[in-house]
Amino acid sequence: MEKPSILDLSPVVHLRHSGAAILVTDHLHRPVWGSRALLESPLLKGQVPYILHQPFRSVLRLLLPLIAEPARFEGQLSRLRSTRAPLQGWPFTLREGSLFQLDFSPVWAAGSYRGSIWTFTRLSGTPPVPERPAMQVAGDGQGWPEKLAERVLDVRTPLSVISGMVHLLDETLLDEQQREYLKLLRHSSGILQALVTDMLNIAGSTGDEQPVHQREFDPVELIGSLLHTFRIKLGQRPIRISASMDARLQNVLVGDDILLNQIMMSLLGNAERLTVEGEIVVTVSMEGAPGGKRWLRCRVSDTRPPALGAEAPHLQPWYPAIARQLARHGGTINREEWHGYQVSYSFTLPFLDTGKRTAAANVLAAKRQRRRQVNFAAAKVLVIEDNGMNLRYVISLLEKYKLDYQLATNGLDALYFLNSRQYDLILLDIKLTGGDSLELVSRIRGDERLPNVATPVIGTAAGTPEDTLAAARSAGITDILIMPYTPDQLLQILNKYLNEDETALIMEEVQPTNGFEFHRELDVKYLNTLYENNIAYAADLFEIFLRTIREEVKKLEVLVANSDWEQLRFSIHKLKPNFAMVGLTWTSNNMQVLENMLRGNEEYDAVTIERLFSSINADMQQYYPIVADEYERMKSYMEREQ
Structure with a gap:
């Protein structure tokens, strides 16, 4: 008799092998199964057998006394049971301070509702890992952490090959059933990658036993592959993941790409696990002289809730292991403040530049050669x-x-x-x-x-x-x-x-900004979006701002002193984009508020207008030196890159 495929097995078979805290309810919302992790969690510790096949209020009776906001929690669970709409990443807090996340998945078959899967994920307040016993593995003189790390490292290389093959298969023509198999394989390999990283962290591997995998690789392709994996993992969650790559990363590098991949997997996994909504951004820049050793600086930033960003880096279970691995190569990892993001981790790792262009860079160079520059001299x-x-x-x-x-x-x-x-x-x-x-x-x-x-x-x-x-x-x-x-x-x-030939492609030959990082006190996200890859454009506008802004603000000051509200409104409208051009977006927003206040009012609140203008003027005075320093840095950057 032919054995059923894994896809034919009952979902509960899969759930039994999950380490997540899961509760399964039937079509009447009665609990029918709970995972071992749920049995051991602070939510329903030891109580799962007593609520099976009972009304859902028996679950609420146990949970509500533990919840910091019981009314909000009960309302959300009531809505989920009535609407039966999927939900991902809904946060809630226990009275003792731990933060959890709830995922709700209704199960439908043949058009009828069959039940739901409730997954509870602990996000913070995780108990510390127990101190590892100083025991030896009989016969080889190694402690169990070292032995575990050694065996896990043996698994990592073939697992990376499997992940690579999955991405290659994704680019081929597959039928619907093969796509389902590939989806399962991708999901499983992603889980295994995370488990490998977690086991290395638990073992506290220093990397001393780890072989250094020196081989050629394309850094842009590696980061792109990681983003592709995490986009699939995020699914429909309200989180956008993107990357900003240094435009100079056009050559093949030599180094331990497996270690780079492992560290990025850890940082992205941490960001994905703790970010409820918003954005995860990867920034990769290059440092060092061309033709020799290059340092990649990789940064992963996210918009997780503030409560999840308060814990010191060294208390994160994965942080010490990564720090030790990087130190062996001369690299470092640090937590940084990055404007617009709650948490940002940055690390450095050395590689050798082969001087050979990547395949993607060769394609881009060929396109640039085909560009036609149009002469407007007669216009x-x-x-x-x-x-x-x-x-x-x-x-x-x-x-x-x-x-x-x-x-x-x-x-x-x-x-x-x-x-x-x-x-x-x-x-x-x-x-x-x-x-x-x-x-x-x-x-x-x-x-x-x-x-x-x-x-x-x-x-x-x-x-x-x-x-x-x-x-x-x-x-x-x-x-x-x-x-x-x-x-x-x-x-x-x-x-x-x-241009009579409107099909001609003309584009500005730009100076890359990807290797240039704007000052953190400015709106870095906005500046990167505005200037894209054109450092010369940014420098031009910064210079114009520095030459004109003080005089323009003095004109506004005179208008305020003379209570010339109509002319003030007009002048503010003209001037407000200038602040955003140098990353002072909040000042532009304040000017918009002032313009709205002045638009269409017959009676003006002079005190409020003067106070708001004073705030705008103070911003200009405070940030003018920073903008001036940025302009000088941009000039130096362009001179070095020429």
């Missing part, structure tokens, strides 16, 4: 803008692209130029001082005898309400460019309206 552009920082930035770009441009800082000058000569493109600030931007567009479009009646007009806007943008389009604006915009975004506009 004439009119720039209508009255914001000093925006003016300097757009002029620097137009000069860089060798464009012939004319500048107007108010509506009257703009009207003179528009009536006297024809342009190929017009860049117009939608919120000009005096509010005559849309009237200007109407004049351009309203008289067919004027030379620019059909010239494309690109409106530039910063946080402008949708009704204003709609009015701009109705007035005759051709396209809209939201500030702050990147050089690539402006290039695409120029390509679209000034």
Whole structure:
């Protein structure tokens, strides 16, 4: 008789072999099975046999006295039983301080509800690992921790090969049944990888017995494979996982990629286990001279709840083992403060640079060779803008692209130029001082005898309400460019309206920022998103900010002193994006609050306005030196990379 496959076995068979605290209930929500871990947990310790086949209120009777917020807990469990909707990562706290996570999985078959699986995961307050006895394994003179570490390390290499084969298979054509088998294999190998890491941590392996696996590998591919694994593991949980890789990581490296993989698995597993919602970010940068020893600095940051980030690193069960393994190679691991994230661990590990390009880098280089740079030298552009920082930035770009441009800082000058000569493109600030931007567009479009009646007009806007943008389009604006915009975004506009062959691909040749890390007191996440891979773009805007911001804030100060609220509102709208461009996003937000306060009010609260402006001014004074230091660092960075 043919034996059933593992997929044909009852789910309870699988659950019996799980180390998780699991409670299974039937279609009437009566407990029918509990795992050994649940029997030993503080939730239902020793009580599982007494609640089997009893109404669910018998479970609540035991649990509620232990819960810090019993009403919230009871309400959530009631909703789950009534809606039967899956739930992952719902946190709750016991009175004694331990933090748990609840996962709820309803089971359906043939369209009918059959029961539910309740999984309770302890996130913090885990009892310390008991002190290991000083015992020997008979006959070999080794202690049991060393023996355990040795055997586990024997398993790690073939397990890594299995994981690699799983990823290769995932790229091949498979039928539905084979996909199911692959899913099971991937899940099982992931569990085994975590168990290997946990056993090494328990054994306290120093790595002295561990062979160093020196071999060639692609670091970008390795990190990408890890992220792929954890994206599958996260499933539908409200957690985004991403990576920022140093643009200089284009060569094949030589070193212990298995150790790198193991440490990243530990850090990512820790982040995945404790993060309820938000984000997990991997950052990999490169240090050291080209052609020789390179140090990879890898950082894993997450947005776990604050209560789960308070414990000191050395108290984490995995931390000492990783620190010892890294120390053997000359590397280190540290916990860092990283703006926007609750916990961030960073470690360094040395590798040799082979000088050989990876396959992916060769493909990218070939694409760059095929890029076509379009010559805009024959085009004439009119720039209508009255914001000093925006003016300097757009002029620097137009000069860089060798464009012939004319500048107007108010509506009257703009009207003179528009009536006297024809342009190929017009860049117009939608919120000009005096509010005559849309009237200007109407004049351009309203008289067919004027030379620019059909010239494309690109409106530039910063946080402008949708009704204003709609009015701009109705007035005759051709396209809209939201500030702050990147050089690539402006290039695409120029390509679209000034290049007859619109299919030509033009892109800014950029200086990589991945090896440059912004100051932690700035909004690093926002700056990395805004500037992407263009350090020159970042340096340009930082320089313009430093040259203009103090003078602009002094103008605001005069407006506040004179209670000129209408002009203050307009000036704040023009200035607010400038702070975000250098990572002071909270200052831009405060300026938005002040602008909203000034918009449409007949009576103004002068005291509140002055207090909010004082806060904005204080931010500028406090962070100006940091922005100045960042600008100097960026200049030095670009000089080194040339």
